[in-house]
Amino acid sequence: MAGLGRGGDDRGAPAWQGPTRTxxxxxxxxxxxxxxxxxxxxxxxxxxxxxxxxxxxYTVTGGRTQPRYKLAxxxxxxxxxxxxxxxSVLAPxxxxxxxxxxxWRSVAEISAVLRMPLGVARxxxxxxxxxxxxxIHQRDDSEGRPDLNLLERVLSGxxxx
Amino acid sequence: xGKTTFVGSVSEITPLxxxxxxxxxxxxxDDLSHVPDKNTxxxxxxxxxxxxxxxxxxxxxGTPGQHRFWFMxxxxxxxxxxxxxxxxTRRLADSFPAVDYFEASGLPFVIGINGFHGQFPHRSNDVRxxxxxxxxxxxxxxxxRNRESTKATLVTLVEHAMxxxxxxxx
Numbered sequence: 591m592a593g594l595g596r597g598g599d600d601r602g603a604p605a606w607q608g609p610t611r612t613x614x615x616x617x618x619x620x621x622x623x624x625x626x627x628x629x630x631x632x633x634x635x636x637x638x639x640x641x642x643x644x645x646x647x648y649t650v651t652g653g654r655t656q657p658r659y660k661l662a663x664x665x666x667x668x669x670x671x672x673x674x675x676x677x678s679v680l681a682p683x684x685x686x687x688x689x690x691x692x693x694w695r696s697v698a699e700i701s702a703v704l705r706m707p708l709g710v711a712r713x714x715x716x717x718x719x720x721x722x723x724x725x726i727h728q729r730d731d732s733e734g735r736p737d738l739n740l741l742e743r744v745l746s747g748x749x750x751x
Numbered sequence: 752x753g754k755t756t757f758v759g760s761v762s763e764i765t766p767l768x769x770x771x772x773x774x775x776x777x778x779x780x781d782d783l784s785h786v787p788d789k790n791t792x793x794x795x796x797x798x799x800x801x802x803x804x805x806x807x808x809x810x811x812x813g814t815p816g817q818h819r820f821w822f823m824x825x826x827x828x829x830x831x832x833x834x835x836x837x838x839x840t841r842r843l844a845d846s847f848p849a850v851d852y853f854e855a856s857g858l859p860f861v862i863g864i865n866g867f868h869g870q871f872p873h874r875s876n877d878v879r880x881x882x883x884x885x886x887x888x889x890x891x892x893x894x895x896r897n898r899e900s901t902k903a904t905l906v907t908l909v910e911h912a913m914x915x916x917x918x919x920x921x
Contacts, residue, residue, distance in 0.1 A: 662830060663769075663798075664810040696810060698798050702767035707793065709771060729830045736832055738916055744832065745909045747803025748902060751761075 647707045650683050655709060657716035663708070665728035666694040667715055684714055684723070691724060753837050753865045753895035754813030755797045761901040762799025762811065770795050771823060796823060811905075816849045824852060833859035833912045835904055837895065840864060840873040843881050850882055859912040863893035863904050 648655055669691045677685055686704050695703075701711040718724045729736070736744070759766045770793045797813040814823050816836075828834070834853050838846045846862075853860040864878055875890040884890065889907050894900040 663812065663827065664808075664830075666808065694808075696800070696808075698769050698796075698810065698812070699767060699800075701769040702798070707771060708769050731829060733830075735912075735916070736830070738913060741832065741909055741913045741916070743807055744803060744809060745906065745913070747807060747809070748801075748906050748909065751801060751803070751902065 647710055648713075650681055650706075651710055651713040654713055657712040658720055659716055660731065661697050661712045661716055661726070662728045663696065663698045665697050665715075665726055667691045667697060667700065667719075667724050667726055668694045670723055670725050680723075681714075683710075684718055687711075687714060687718065688723060694727070753839075757835070757837060757863075757893070757895035757901055757904075758797055758799040758811045758813045760896055760898045761801060761905065763802060764800050766797045766799045766813070768795050768797050794820060794823065816845060818848050821848075821852060824856075828856055828858045831858060833861070833908045835861055835863050835893075835908055837863045837865050837893070838878065838882070840878060843878070846882060850884065859908065859915045860888065861904065861908045861911055862888065862890040863895075864890065866892055866894050 667687075669688045677688065680688075683704070683706060687700055690700060690704060697711055697715055698708070700706070700715065701708045704711070706714075715724060715726070719726050755766050794815075799811045801809045801811070803809055812827055814820050814827065834849075836846055836849045836853065850860075850862075862878065862882065862884060864873065864875065875892070878884075879886070879890055889911050891904060891907055892900075893904045
């Protein structure tokens with residue numbers, strides 16, 4: 591199955607100049623594997639509580655299961671160029687998203703690399719976009735299927751790789 | 752069948768796995784006795800990425816083919832170019848749900864006959880007949896481990912999507 595996300599090259603110099611925190615993504619280990627294979631940003635749910643083993647994944651969203659607006663899996667997210675501000679008020683999950691999205695990343699990548707269920711990632715990213723913390727690039731659903739021009743570009747791109 | 756290998760052979764990143772929490776609304780689901788709360792389970796989906804141009808990124812998502820994962824497909828086909836149904840000729844019937852689904856959705860799809868050890872014992876025409884696929888849908892042998900073979904499959908899919916669009920079929 592193939593989906594499309596369009597990244598932007600319109601972004602100015604480095605996005606989001608918040609407090610420097612050396613994330614595990616700053617130095618890709620190789621071009622092929624830009625993410626650490628199994629770095630856990632958050633402890634697994636099992637370790638967080640004693641009596642019950644399960645921590646509900648939607649706790650961080652305040653119990654909401656629907657994002658403010660629809661976000662495609664392949665929607666690209668990038669931290670907004672922003673005046674330095676106190677980010678410690680943000681949930682750790684949101685801070686991790688900002689750090690990870692210094693470059694364009696898809697919602698699917700956020701979910702996979704930061705180890706959060708897809709539904710949770712969607713809700714947090716939509717919230718952060720509403721708060722002006724991230725920018726989102728995604729195709730408009732009303733455009734329907736990718737048009738011929740876009741398919742031509744994909745085809746020629748595929749032939750070149 | 753071989754979908755993670757397929758995605759991995761052409762992706763610029765090692766395929767990643769994302770998980771969706773699924774509410775169980777059907778008895779069609781596997782045994783959930785290992786889950787403390789039996790109303791939910793998680794399903795995994797692998798994906799890879801190819802940066803085609805500076806501002807054009809192609810994502811490939813691999814999902815299991817059974818009925819119970821259709822809720823993920825409904826999500827994925829929005830804005831998708833198309834689908835590759837990877838067929839294991841030893842278990843053709845496993846592909847019926849996927850073929851039914853993509854035919855009904857109108858999403859362009861191609862059939863990739865996954866060869867094992869480079870062997871393709873079944874001819875495309877036999878597979879076409881067994882799956883009752885119209886002649887307009889491309890059926891191609893595909894070695895999921897081989898980058899060039901995977902690329903060729905994707906190229907065929909995009910060409911097919913273009914021809915469907917030109918013909919005004921979706």
